[in-house]
Amino acid sequence: MKEKKPRLIPREQLRQFIKENNLTSVADIQNTLKDLFAETLQEMLEAEMDHHLGYEKHDVKNKETSNSRNGHSQKTVTSEFGDVEIGVPRDRQGEFEPAIVKKHQKKMPAIEDQIIALYAKGVSTRDIQDQLQQLYGIEVSPTLISNVTAKIMPLIKEWQNRPLQSVYAMVYLDAIHFKVKQDGAIVNKAAYMVVGIDLEGHKDVLGIWIGENESSKFWLLVLNELRNRGVQDILIISVDNLKGFSEAITACYPKTEIQKCIIHQIRNSVKYVSYKDLKKITAALKPIYTAASEKAALQELDQFEADWGGKYPLIIRSWRNNWDELATFFKYSPEIRKLIYTTNIIESYHRQLRKVTKGKAIFPTDEALLKMLYLATMDVLRKWTGRIQNWAQILLQLTVHFPDRVEIR
Incomplete structure (x- = not known):
């Protein structure tokens, strides 16, 4: 039997709280919680300053004198309960660095996490606005949503440039196509995807590149980037029948066997x-x-x-x-x-991406497309936890076919 979670507030105190604040609707509860959040946050900030200055409970006189010197600075913070005004204690000697609400912090991270989570599921900007308004009574602008999701761009850059394994048993190359606004026109863009299976039998997405319509020339750029990130050898590459694909692969990985789908x-x-x-x-x-x-x-x-x-x-x-x-x-x-x-492994991955992107007929920029594909990919990778079925037997086979290129550790 599941253990019952203890109450944060005793029932009688909770009923008294409801009565004193005349709570008769969800809106009443939300507005009251917003005020309570602001007051609680304010008290935490004051307590943090007291600790910094070394005050004890009985040292009221010295505290009042010092606080009159230090004062407060007003700040608006966006939280789950809406925008709240708080007074952040200031230490005029410049030694106090708040830990709860940083000096330049304008938003509480939970809301940003909500926005990014919704964006990762392919929820439109308008629907994100509506959902936050309905759940929390918060008004967020399209610009705010864009600014929040833009914070993941450094993560994307780091992920896209991370070192890779030196040898991959199988690699799958394929692209999916989207419509993107560019220079006032709507153009077709290709999202170039690479999925690899390493010698441990684990799948991984090695990268995502946004380019013009699919071409062997761009695939050559992608393959060269894989080499620059440490991929020295690929045993087998599975591809579709794009013209020039084989030549691009051979130019980078001359020993790699090519399997057309x-x-x-x-x-x-x-x-x-x-x-x-x-x-x-x-x-x-x-x-x-x-x-x-x-x-x-x-x-x-x-x-x-x-x-x-x-x-x-x-x-x-x-x-x-x-x-x-x-x-x-x-x-x-x-x-x-x-x-x-076949290229079923990468096409299955593409189907997961299309579930997320199907609500977006047109992307405003390449960056907007890349952000959504990256976030959706992170969701997919969280599910890719196990090894390929029968991998031990497959690896033994590979050691026979490629004795000089595969080592069992």
């Missing part, structure tokens, strides 16, 4: 297919990528060409041209195949 390849293939043939084509492609070996897969591709090559030659050409990087996964065990044959 099978699901993306199928999507590209059915672009050429009439609706009446769609189910037949997808069914005919399945034996290719589910084959037990590359040799068996090539036989299935030959059969597909015999059946459908005359009607859909572009499908055959696409599979043949990309075969070397589509077939990479065939050399590995089922556990590794499952991890690399």
Whole structure:
């Protein structure tokens, strides 16, 4: 049985408090608590000053004399209960540094935490205003919300530049697209994402970059930044079929094996297919990528060409041209195949981000987009606590495939 939490105020005192303050509504309670908060905070500040000056309870005369010299400075502090006016004790000798409310502090951190938490969930600025007004009776402006969320930019910069592991077993590269205001126009921007699995089997988001429409040139910049942050080697990279992707990867990590996403390849293939043939084509492609070996897969591709090559030659050409990087996964065990044959790991992460960003049709700036993606990513990372399933077996396989590049500690 759950232990009952003790009352902060005895029932009779609480009833007397309600009666004395004539509390008959939620608004009455909130206004009274606002005054009580201000008075309590004021008393704490006075007690802090008394402690600083070394007063005892009986030393009233000296206290009054010194306080008349030191005085107070008025300050407005934003709290859960609204803006409150307090008098901050001043020590004219300049030795007193308040610990409860700092000299230049204008807001109580709980409200800022509320704003950032709501922003991280994709709540719009207007809805944040409404929620704080309804819950606490606080009026906050869009500028205040922007200023509060802007405080996380140094955290983003630190996170984006943090050192990374020297070796990653698998890395997934993909971008999602958003509309952002720029120079008075609305343009499409790509958010470039990198997810890595280290040699301990843990997933991590290695970085987020905001750029123009997705291009291999920008991906080259991203890969170079990973190198500069300490990533010396990547065993396998899983990507979509963006033109120039392979060249960008090879330029930075020439020993890395590239696996093009099978699901993306199928999507590209059915672009050429009439609706009446769609189910037949997808069914005919399945034996290719589910084959037990590359040799068996090539036989299935030959059969597909015999059946459908005359009607859909572009499908055959696409599979043949990309075969070397589509077939990479065939050399590995089922556990590794499952991890690399698609970009599902990063696409699952993207789905979590879209849950947060779906309420934002247009972002006012690149910075606003980056702030929301970062905060949503922090929520995702809190859930990525365990290792990849069957990682011990996967790691043993990797030591066989890459004996000079993987060390078991």
